[in-house]
Structures are given as structure tokens and as C-alpha cells.
Amino acid sequence: xxxxxxxxxxxxxxxxxxxxxxxxxxxxxxxxxxxxxxxxxxxxxxxxxxxxxxxxxxxxxxxxxxxxxxxxxxxxxxxxxxxxxxxxxxxxxxxxxxxxxxxxxxxxxxxxxxxxxxxxxxxxxxxxxxxxxxxxxxxxxxxxxxxxxxxxxxxxxxxxxxxxxxxxxxxxxxxxxxxxxxxxxxxxxxxxxxxxxxxxxxxxxxxxxxxxxxxxxxxxxxxxxxxxxxxxxxxxxxxxxxxxxxxxxxxxxxxxxxxxxxxxxxxxxxxxxxxxxxxxxxxxxxxxxxxxxxxxxxxxxxxxxxxxxxxxxxxxxxxxxxxxxxxxxxxxxxxxxxxxxxxxxxxxxxxxxxxxxxxxxxxxxxxxxxxxxxxxxxxxxxxxxxxxxxxxxxxxxxxxxxxxxxxxxxxxxxxxxxxxxxxxxxxxxxxxxxxxxxxxxxxxxxxxxxxxxxxxxxxxxxxxxxxxxxxxxxxxxxx
Numbered sequence: 001x002x003x004x005x006x007x008x009x010x011x012x013x014x015x016x017x018x019x020x021x022x023x024x025x026x027x028x029x030x031x032x033x034x035x036x037x038x039x040x041x042x043x044x045x046x047x048x049x050x051x052x053x054x055x056x057x058x059x060x061x062x063x064x065x066x067x068x069x070x071x072x073x074x075x076x077x078x079x080x081x082x083x084x085x086x087x088x089x090x091x092x093x094x095x096x097x098x099x100x101x102x103x104x105x106x107x108x109x110x111x112x113x114x115x116x117x118x119x120x121x122x123x124x125x126x127x128x129x130x131x132x133x134x135x136x137x138x139x140x141x142x143x144x145x146x147x148x149x150x151x152x153x154x155x156x157x158x159x160x161x162x163x164x165x166x167x168x169x170x171x172x173x174x175x176x177x178x179x180x181x182x183x184x185x186x187x188x189x190x191x192x193x194x195x196x197x198x199x200x201x202x203x204x205x206x207x208x209x210x211x212x213x214x215x216x217x218x219x220x221x222x223x224x225x226x227x228x229x230x231x232x233x234x235x236x237x238x239x240x241x242x243x244x245x246x247x248x249x250x251x252x253x254x255x256x257x258x259x260x261x262x263x264x265x266x267x268x269x270x271x272x273x274x275x276x277x278x279x280x281x282x283x284x285x286x287x288x289x290x291x292x293x294x295x296x297x298x299x300x301x302x303x304x305x306x307x308x309x310x311x312x313x314x315x316x317x318x319x320x321x322x323x324x325x326x327x328x329x330x331x332x333x334x335x336x337x338x339x340x341x342x343x344x345x346x347x348x349x350x351x352x353x354x355x356x357x358x359x360x361x362x363x364x365x366x367x368x369x370x371x372x373x374x375x376x377x378x379x380x381x382x383x384x385x386x387x388x389x390x391x392x393x394x395x396x397x398x399x400x401x402x403x404x405x406x407x408x409x410x411x412x413x414x415x416x417x418x419x420x421x422x423x424x425x426x427x428x429x430x431x432x433x434x435x436x437x438x439x440x441x442x443x444x445x446x447x448x449x450x451x452x453x454x455x456x457x458x459x460x461x462x463x464x465x466x467x468x469x470x471x472x473x474x475x476x477x478x479x
Contacts, residue, residue: 228240355459
């Protein structure tokens with residue numbers, strides 16, 4: 001599987017403070033320390049850029065796992081800005097410790113961890129309430145923070161202490177402190193959670209930590225001033241942005257050696273690897289008597305929606321639609337929204353037990369009315385049976401050349417909507433017989449006009465469309 005590497009270059013306004021850039025769906029969010037803003041770059045073609053004002057000296061940026069929010073640490077404002085990615089507006093500002101720097105979410109997005117360089121602490125934020133629920137004391141000048149794939153451990157690189165704090169996220173206690181070298185700043189965890197990689201800026205190497213023993217197993221020489229670090233989704237490669245060497249180091253995790261360098265722009269500080277797109281499978285099935293579309297296994301991206309359409313064959317009706325073992329009733333479509341797991345959808349059908357045979361006949365009281373005359377159109381709705389037709393409705397949009405005058409019926413109720421120029425005749429149940437409607441209209445213009453009603457019923461009727469008579473009326477000019 002080919003991995004794509006994004007190298008995001010920014011000027012360092014404050015020494016040892018990382019300018020962040022992350023992506024959410026088609027947007028990339030870049031923290032601009034010098035202008036106290038976040039740039040939103042839409043990666044579609046052509047690209048578009050918007051600017052969001054935040055706090056003073058924004059530093060770290062993280063996108064929630066569901067892509068709905070972006071958290072931005074504001075170094076001199078001592079708060080975190082929360083951006084709604086649907087509107088790209090700041091919806092909350094969360095007060096944390098002094099000089100907030102790094103930020104990371106746990107895997108399900110319920111908790112955000114923020115390192116506070118000036119306080120030597122980590123703020124734990126409940127993302128549902130936007131409240132800091134606890135503060136964890138760590139080493140001096142904590143910078144980068146990363147969370148294990150299972151969410152049980154948080155790793156914090158302490159620049160001033162030359163160490164990494166290991167935090168148990170169940171108790172929010174620092175369980176151990178690992179010495180890694182002078183000036184650790186960035187930290188990343190392998191996808192399987194077995195290894196943590198820490199950039200040690202002042203020593204120009206990456207410390208490799210075995211997370212089972214919390215020991216440094218080796219150090220890997222890279223370029224000068226390593227800052228940003230990222231691991232490929234398959235865990236085979238680590239990428240390191242070297243601030244003073246102007247290149248990215250490529251590390252083979254099998255041998256823990258630098259295998260290549262990639263020249264980039266001036267002072268690279270952030271490196272990010274595009275993640276594998278999380279996908280789920282939705283498996284549809286349909287019994288005898290109808291179809292479901294799509295009719296094969298659908299692969300759906302995390303958070304996307306997908307709609308299935310259920311159509312019975314002639315002589316059948318939808319009996320039930322079952323989603324993940326739960327009945328949804330007799331429906332003709334079902335939409336999975338914000339997909340975050342695998343699903344199953346099954347449609348069953350049953351044969352029709354009741355059947356009607358509706359028809360419409362129509363005629364005009366005047367074969368050739370003239371402009372200005374009022375004439376009556378008669379509609380006879382018949383049912384040849386054998387069963388009663390349930391919930392029958394006739395709809396008649398009036399052609400443009402006539403004007404509504406009145407309507408009378410011998411069964412049911414009627415209404416007229418002047419906005420749509422539509423008559424609706426609700427007949428309810430139609431037994432075997434012939435209800436009538438008399439529609440009075442006034443001819444406004446000369447010409448040939450078509451009266452074309454439609455008919456609906458809840459009872460199965462295989463011939464309803466072919467049994468509707470269309471009535472043309474030719475209006476003559478005034479004498």
C-alpha cells in the first residue's frame with residue numbers, strides 16, 4: 001500500500017513552538033502563529049482558503065476522529081479554540097493551563113489532551129461538555145502528546161526535562177517517566193501501539209521506546225533539529241521533519257535506520273501521513289418478490305451516508321425491512337447515516353392478498369367551449385374489483401388555459417390549491433362502483449388543453465396507470 005506524505009512548512013515565530021497543520025476531509029487546517037489565525041485550505045480544485053480568527057499565537061492543531069471539530073491551542077491566550085468544521089466557526093474557547101502547546105484526541109474523540117508548557121501539565125478535556133475534567137502534572141515544558149491506538153496510554157514529550165511522561169488514561173496518573181535525551185519535542189505511536197517515537201531536537205536523533213517495558217531500545221540519528229514525527233498507517237515507516245537540515249528523514253522501522261532523506265522547503269517543522277481511510281461494509285439482501293438497490297455489499301467511508309431502495313415486484317408488497325436484526329416495518333427506503341460500523345439490511349416481501357382494478361373515465365359538458373365560457377368536466381372513478389380500493393386519491397392539475405370555478409363530488413372530500421392550481425379529491429375507500437366528481441372551470445384562452453388526472457391507492461392495482469383516461473378540450477375563440 002502506497003503512503004502519501006504531506007510536508008507542511010511554516011515559519012517559527014516563537015522558539016520551540018510548533019506551528020500545526022492537520023486535515024479534515026477535504027480541508028487542511030493550518031495554525032498561523034504570527035497572525036493569530038487558522039487558515040482553512042480546501043484541497044479541491046481549484047483550492048480555496050478561508051481564515052478563522054483564534055487566540056494569540058496558535059500552535060497545535062488536531063482534528064477529532066469524526067472530523068466534526070478542530071481543536072487549536074493558543075499559546076499566549078491560555079485557551080483552546082474549538083472550530084466546527086461544518087461552518088468553520090469558533091464555537092467554544094476552553095481555558096487550560098499556561099502556554100498550551102500540543103493537542104491530541106483519544107481514539108473515540110471523547111477526550112482531548114492539551115500540553116501546557118508554562119504550567120508543566122496536561123489538561124484533560126471532556127469534548128462533550130468542553131470542560132477540563134482534570135489536570136495532570138508532568139515534566140518541564142511539555143510539548144508533543146500522542147495517544148496509544150487503544151486509548152489507554154498518553155505519551156507526553158517534556159522539552160525541559162528531557163523525558164517522556166507515560167500517563168494511564170484510566171486513572172490520569174503518570175505511571176513512569178522515560179529519559180530520552182535533551183529537548184524532546186515530538187512524539188508519535190505506532191499503529192499497533194508497541195512503539196513510541198520521540199524526536200529529540202537538541203541531540204538530533206529519534207528515541208525509540210518499547211511501550212511494553214517503557215525503555216528506550218535505540219536511538220536513530222537523523223537531521224539537525226528534528227521536530228515533527230509521524231508513523232505510516234502500516235507501521236513500516238517513520239517520517240521526521242528536521243528544522244535546520246531542510247529535509248525529512250525516512251526511517252525503516254524494521255531496522256530502525258534512516259534509509260532516505262527527502263529535501264523540502266526552509267525550516268520544516270510538521271510532517272503528517274495521510275491515514276488509511278476507515279471503511280465499513282453494509283450487506284444487503286432481498287427475498288423473493290422484490291429487489292433492494294444497491295444489491296451487493298457496499299463499502300462506505302467512515303461518517304458517510306448510504307441509502308437503500310426497496311421495490312416489490314408486481315403482485316407483491318414489502319413485508320418488512322430488518323436492519324441489524326431490528327424490524328423497520330414496511331418501508332420503501334432506508335438510509336444509514338454517519339456510518340461508523342458494519343451493518344446488514346434485509347428486505348422481505350409477501351404476496352398481495354387484496355387487489356383492485358381502478359379506472360378513470362372523463363368527459364366535458366361542452367365539446368368546444370369558447371373563451372369566457374364555463375364548462376364542466378366529469379370524472380368517473382370506477383373499481384372493477386374484486387376488492388375494495390383503500391385510500392384512493394385523485395389529483396388533477398389544471399392546464400394553464402382554464403380557470404378554477406368549483407368542484408362537487410358524490411363521495412369523499414375535495415380541496416383546491418391556487419398556488420399549484422391543483423384539485424385533490426380524497427375518496428378514501430372505493431368499493432366496486434363508480435364515484436363521480438364534477439369540476440367546473442372557465443375557459444381563459446383559445447387552444448387545446450389536456451386534463452390529465454392521476455390516481456393513487458394503498459391497494460395493489462397492477463393496471464392503474466393504463467386505466468386513466470386523458471381528456472383533451474379544444475377551446476374556441478369568442479364569437
